[in-house]
Amino acid sequence: MHKYLIVVVGPTGIGKTKVSIEIAKHYKTEIISADSRQIFKELKIGTATPSDEELREVKHHNIASYSIHDYYSSWEFEQDALQLSAELFKTHNQIVLTGGSMMYIDAICKGIDEIPTIDPELRDNLMKLYNEEGIESIRRQLKQLDPDFYMQVDLQNHKRVIHAVEVCLMTGKPYSSLRTNTVKKRPFNIIRVGLELDRDEIYNRINLRVDQMVEMGLIEEAKQFYPSKDLNSLNTVGYKELFAHFDGEYDLDKAIELIKRNTRRYAKRQMTWFKKDTETQWFRPDEITNIISHIDSLMLNCDS
RNA sequence: GGUACCAUAGCUCAGUAGGUAGAGCAAUGGACUGAAAAUCCAUGUGUCCCUGGUUCGAUCCCAGGUGGUACCA
Numbered sequence: 001m002h003k004y005l006i007v008v009v010g011p012t013g014i015g016k017t018k019v020s021i022e023i024a025k026h027y028k029t030e031i032i033s034a035d036s037r038q039i040f041k042e043l044k045i046g047t048a049t050p051s052d053e054e055l056r057e058v059k060h061h062n063i064a065s066y067s068i069h070d071y072y073s074s075w076e077f078e079q080d081a082l083q084l085s086a087e088l089f090k091t092h093n094q095i096v097l098t099g100g101s102m103m104y105i106d107a108i109c110k111g112i113d114e115i116p117t118i119d120p121e122l123r124d125n126l127m128k129l130y131n132e133e134g135i136e137s138i139r140r141q142l143k144q145l146d147p148d149f150y151m152q153v154d155l156q157n158h159k160r161v162i163h164a165v166e167v168c169l170m171t172g173k174p175y176s177s178l179r180t181n182t183v184k185k186r187p188f189n190i191i192r193v194g195l196e197l198d199r200d201e202i203y204n205r206i207n208l209r210v211d212q213m214v215e216m217g218l219i220e221e222a223k224q225f226y227p228s229k230d231l232n233s234l235n236t237v238g239y240k241e242l243f244a245h246f247d248g249e250y251d252l253d254k255a256i257e258l259i260k261r262n263t264r265r266y267a268k269r270q271m272t273w274f275k276k277d278t279e280t281q282w283f284r285p286d287e288i289t290n291i292i293s294h295i296d297s298l299m300l301n302c303d304s
Numbered sequence: 305g306g307u308a309c310c311a312u313a314g315c316u317c318a319g320u321a322g323g324u325a326g327a328g329c330a331a332u333g334g335a336c337u338g339a340a341a342a343u344c345c346a347u348g349u350g351u352c353c354c355u356g357g358u359u360c361g362a363u364c365c366c367a368g369g370u371g372g373u374a375c376c377a
Contacts, residue, residue: 012341037341047341075338103340112337123339154335157344167338179337237341261330266341272334 002302003089003188006295008098009105009274010195011267013206015285017050019195020098021058022288023295027094030059032081034099034108037236039077040068042225045218046238048209061088068225068233075117078107089188094299102273109192111184115175118166126162141165146174191298192280193291196271203264210260213238219252237262 006027008020024031033039037047041064049063061084066072081097085108088095099105106112130138135158142161143150145168153160164175171178197205222242225234229243238259245255274280283291 035341036339071339073338074340078338101340103337103342106337110337115338117338154344157336159339159343160336163338181337232339232342235339235342240341263341264331268332269334269336269341273336 001093002299004094004295004299004302005085005108005186005188005190006094006096007105007109007190007192008096008195009192009270009280010100010285011202011270011274012100012263013048013209013267014195014197014202015205016098016100016195017048017054019193019285019288019291020096021050021054023193023292024058024096026292027092027096029092029094029096030061030088031096031098032084032088033060033062034077034081034097034101034104035063036072036074036077036101036104037233038063038099039066039072040064040070040233041066042068043221043233043236043239045213045216045221046236048213068228068231070233071117071120072233073117074101074103074107074112075115077101077104078112081108085188095188100270102270109186109190111182111186113178113180115167115178116170118163118170122166122169123162126166130158130162135161138162138165142168145169146176148174149176152176189299189302190279191295192277193295194274194277194280194282195285196282197284202267206263206267207260210238210256210263214256218242222246237266 006023008016008023010016020031035047037043038049039062040047043049044064050060054060055063062077062080065080081104085095085097097105097108103112126138135155138158138161139150139155142153142165146164149164153164155161167175167178218238219242222239223246225231225239226243226246228234229239234240234243241255241258241262244250245252250258281294283294
């Protein structure tokens with residue numbers, strides 16, 4: 001009997017939680033979340049973390065397991081998720097992986113290259129340089145340290161340029177030499193299920209969900225973390241707009257409008273990313289039966 | 305019922321001394337290998353309300369309609 005990782009992807013707000021619970025219940029298994037913000041225990045309302053009831057229905061992993069003050073990235077996620085899946089596959093043939101964090105999904109399905117974690121001081125220094133002198137000085141460094149990558153990177157994107165430079169400085173090697181461009185072998189099969197709806201429907205759901213978050217106390221939740229607003233973990237839709245509102249940049253209605261807009265844009269980016277994968281089979285979130293039979297037929301094919 | 309004003313992009317509006325049009329917001333397409341709910345790039349989508357008239361040519365001028373708003377009855 002083979003092992004299967006059932007990966008459920010789709011834009012934010014489309015109903016991944018519900019569908020993945022149904023799938024997990026059907027196969028009597030557990031869920032690994034691939035969500036870069038639900039992983040923080042402090043963030044509940046603004047990240048639409050599954051409710052206590054939902055968490056009781058099916059065991060979820062990688063939800064509320066770190067603090068917003070911890071350093072966490074897709075590398076840590078790859079490690080965590082692989083270890084977890086190995087553990088779960090001892091007693092299950094299927095595991096459900098669900099989440100909207102595109103790079104986290106890739107980290108477990110394809111793997112990411114081994115690169116050392118960047119010394120925070122080094123990153124701060126480069127960031128300072130960027131803020132003081134602009135992107136040009138960072139670009140110059142990259143051109144010298146890794147001319148190959150300089151040619152392919154988006155030179156307007158300071159995060160990419162800075163990251164390449166910090167990797168070069170950290171390892172003493174060109175960043176491009178560490179990029180293997182390979183997909184890592186995994187000890188399990190991957191079945192990809194995508195959830196989709198008409199754009200209008202997704203956007204309506206998002207707008208509605210934001211209003212519900214506000215009713216549930218999103219503003220109070222954000223207020224609580226205002227002192228830590230510069231943390232990367234809080235550079236998050238739903239919080240950053242409220243922080244700006246607390247700073248007096250605009251009124252509350254405007255903040256809520258921006259949360260809706262930025263969530264919509266996030267959903268669009270997710271769709272662009274997920275649509276690229278040609279192996280994903282797409283369903284409406286209410287087609288549970290079809291989804292299960294699709295998974296069953298893929299497994300049957302593989303096992304025979 | 306009368307008078308006035310308005311009707312242009314999804315929304316709010318600008319504009320054309322007559323040569324089929326442009327801002328803001330919203331939106332759309334895309335990139336993505338350790339910050340990824342992050343970060344970055346590109347893009348104007350239009351029966352200029354309808355029907356006639358004048359004109360080489362009308363979104364613009366004229367007439368009539370339709371819809372809206374305000375005021376007067």
